[in-house]
Amino acid sequence: MNKTVNPNELKPADDNAPLYAARKKVYPQSVSGTFRRIKWGLMAFCLGVYYLLPFVRWNRGLGAPSQAVLIDLPNSRFYFFFIELWPQEVYYFTGLLIVAAVALFLMNSIGGRIWCGYLCPQTVWTDLFYAVERLVEGDRRERMRKDKSSDPIKLERIYEIVLKHSIWLLIAWWTGGAWVLYFNDAPTLVKELVTFQAPMIAYVWIGILTASTYVLAGFMREQVCTYMCPWPRIQAALTDEWALNVTYRYDRGEKRTSVKKAAELRALGQQVGDCVDCYQCVAVCPTGIDIRNGPQLECIQCGLCIDACDNVMTKIGRPKRLIGYDNDINIQRRQEGKAPIYRIVRARTIVYSAIIAAVGGIMIYTLATRSLLDVNVLHDRNPVAVKLSDGSIRNAYTVRLLNKSGYDRVIAIDVEGPVNPTMHVVGVDSVTPDRPIIVVPRDSTSELRLLVTAPAENNPEKSIPVRFHVMDIGLGVAASATDNFVTP
């Protein structure tokens, strides 16, 4: 067991473990310290946002939903504070996904699996479930004893188990409940849910998410990270020698000895490692690994072993951070007796930051200059062109006007392209000849059948590019779309 591991000296034969291993239940011990505090803080923040965001109100005026963040599926709208997105604008989500992915790369190149250790929902909820478990059943040793005990089960133990699962289910249920609140007006939906008036689909989703939270955070835990999640594999390909990873500084820790022996040897002026082989780092690890074996796939980089070891080092009067965030280069350098170097600004991080800035910038720009009036045009395919009795040519178009603003618009349509065109919108008597005027109600679209007629002798080309200009007469806001005017 007490094998001294220097990753540089590992031989292929050392990696000969069987491919299958049964799960060993992990009993992580509670720990306190810097990283634990950061994790508590982030957990409170993430869960706070997730559970409470649907209740934040945002005034969008009469008739519009007043929920700050709302995915309005029936009306195909997405609301995010002052932003309102239409189905035509899904590319914002594409942009968001790109930014999210590259942000993940950036995090990874700076500090390894920061996402995994601190922000991933799987980590956050598992951490929360562990906290509940500890509260109800006690810390590591107690839980191990209780699970192993072959004594007949006592009432007290049953009570503990029931209590733990009840709290878990409560959290899981509330997690599922919060999810559906993003899809409907939260206060109304809560009322409906309580009085069993809510739509079936809401209950179904709450059920699904309750089950998945309960199973993933209560039972599967680190197995999700180790076996189900693709990110550990991907991140291994993205990481480089400068990325900070939770590292056991074996150059400082080895040879491991007991506290007493170390003191004796040190008194004799001999070289000893700082690791006292107390297994605290292993006891607190939520994935149940020994970080002293070097970088491992299972390690989610949560930093809890750092806290655990720091506590030990403080107690025995040795410098902290025998385990700490460090990179491959420094392991090498320290062995060569050189001072460690850290470099966060480097080609990789600059490129990632530049991509984030570029995509983010484009998104912000398009969002800021986003038009609240839009027009789409579709040419009739059958027939593409019609000859009229006086010999002139008529083309028919389906024109869709999109009014994304919160007020009704009076819109005039102009056409540019064919010579001497006249226009007619089916069902609309134009007051101004050849310039149809249409009212498009707020936050809606109008589909029109638009006929454009032009004399054949003035338009001899087979196909003439046309441009439809639509303009809000009151505000002067304009948009346009192009198509073709075809002659038979």
Next chain:
Amino acid sequence: MTDHSEVDTVTGKSTTGHEWDGIKELNTPLPRWWVIAFYLTIVWAIGYWIVYPAWPLIASNTTGLFGYSSRADVAVELANLEKIRGDKMVALGAASLADIEKDPALLALARAKGKTVFGDNCAPCHGSGGAGAKGFPNLNDDDWLWGGTLDQIMQTIQYGARSGHAKTHEGQMLAFGKDGVLKGDEIVTVANYVRSLSGLSTRKGFDAAKGEKIFAENCVACHGDGGKGNQEMGAPNLTDKIWLYGSDEASLIETISQGRAGVMPAWEGRLDPATIKAMAVYVHSLGGGK
């Protein structure tokens, strides 16, 4: 049972004693939860047999505990759909044609409904987009044999043309050649005269005065003075640029000697009134009528 078991050194598990090519099979029983789930599905299946229609009998099948059937489900769904659509179709039936075109919601409904019905019933002759073909009028243009206002279109759809319906449009192009009313050269002359009415080129040396005289004696009764046509009789305007059967000399000669009498069926009775209304609005919106 003899005990084949032998413990595998790597995994610490017992083997089944089976061996193929030096590979031994570990004894890995199914997990308990899996087995339980399996038995539960069996229990579930039995419940299913009892509750739902399941077993085929000679003439029918077991009906299940609650008499459920997916066919009845479909019937209910269809009835619901009719009910939902019913209101809208009633509104459509109640509104006047002009009002339908003025109301964006009704217009959209009428166009959608009209388009499907058109595709099912009218497209074989008029084409899926109403573009027509030789002998079958293009419904997108502004030339209407029997009139292109909403009401006229509706009337044509309802009663048809030469359809045999009591109120159908009547009137036909006589077969001047076949019936021996006009002689061959007269037909050629009048055909060229008709082409000249809409500004088309004429045969060299054709006698315009003679053509005009033949036209006045034989054609004016239906096509009117100057050949402007008459929608009462479905007589086409001969001065415009649209020709149902073609404008070249040969086609015209054929038309004059053989006569023409295309048939449009009457849709009254085959389609309900609201549907016919929707179709009239749809057809009118294709080209805005005239």
